[in-house]
Amino acid sequence: MGQDSPSDKTMVTKGRRSRTSFTEEQLEILVQAFSQNPYPGYTAKQRLAVEINAEESRIQIWFQNRRARHGFLKRPKKKLDPSKDHASPKEKIQDGRDRRCRTSYTSSQLQTLKNAFTENPYPGIDSREQLAEKIGVPESRVQLFLPETGMAQKDQEMKNIQEKTNQNTHIAGNFEYKSVLDLKLYLSETEDTVATQHVTFSKRSAVVASGV
DNA sequence: GCGTAATCTAATCAACA
DNA sequence: TGTTGATTAGATTACGC
Numbered sequence A: 001m002g003q004d005s006p007s008d009k010t011m012v013t014k015g016r017r018s019r020t021s022f023t024e025e026q027l028e029i030l031v032q033a034f035s036q037n038p039y040p041g042y043t044a045k046q047r048l049a050v051e052i053n054a055e056e057s058r059i060q061i062w063f064q065n066r067r068a069r070h071g072f073l074k075r076p077k078k079k080l081d082p083s084k085d086h087a088s089p090k091e092k093i094q095d096g097r098d099r100r101c102r103t104s105y106t107s108s109q110l111q112t113l114k115n116a117f118t119e120n121p122y123p124g125i126d127s128r129e130q131l132a133e134k135i136g137v138p139e140s141r142v143q144l145f146l147p148e149t150g151m152a153q154k155d156q157e158m159k160n161i162q163e164k165t166n167q168n169t170h171i172a173g174n175f176e177y178k179s180v181l182d183l184k185l186y187l188s189e190t191e192d193t194v195a196t197q198h199v200t201f202s203k204r205s206a207v208v209a210s211g212v
Numbered sequence B: 001g002c003g004t005a006a007t008c009t010a011a012t013c014a015a016c017a
Numbered sequence C: 001t002g003t004t005g006a007t008t009a010g011a012t013t014a015c016g017c
Helices: A006-012 A024-036 A042-052 A056-069 A089-093 A107-119 A125-135 A139-148 A151-166 A180-186 A202-210
Strands: none
Touching: A024 A042, A024 A056, A042 A056, A056 A139, A107 A125, A125 A139
């Protein structure tokens, strides 16, 4: 998965955050923390952020990259059988409760975010920071939120697609973790209404695949 | 129970030594 | 050119209403 053709992305992704370069001391602390716990909870990341004087979101990215590149405890792709004795590595290491408190957005904040998403689904770092300041949330929340703003609308679109798909059972039988682009190929009449990116597909694909 | 924010992996882009 | 921070897409988890 990942990204579309590079040329497409460079067109939409303007204004990347400048590359953070951690000092040796910062890296030493991060590596030590990683060796103790590759899945730190929110409070641990906050503590680290204070300790090395960096943003918590940068800590998160560092841990993500570190886990990916040092072959550490890949999360199982399939959900583990709850009857089995072993928990996933994440469950073992990180207390699931140690999450950031859910951010609840006011209607005006939501409207501002939605408008921003409509204007530009791929805002650069400058735009995100401006937006974050405007609505009074951290930039990292804006970055995470923006891809989700279209969800409600896309959910409805996906339901419409499912209805159409269910009328085409020969297609539905083959759908399992297909992308929206695949759906577009099969259901070309929906092409104008289907968003091609940022669609969470887990439960929907299961429904479609089972033809329910 | 549902909707969705938070967090995860995987793939990839891209800056920098 | 290799390393590694940043971004994107999609899947999963868990919390607030």
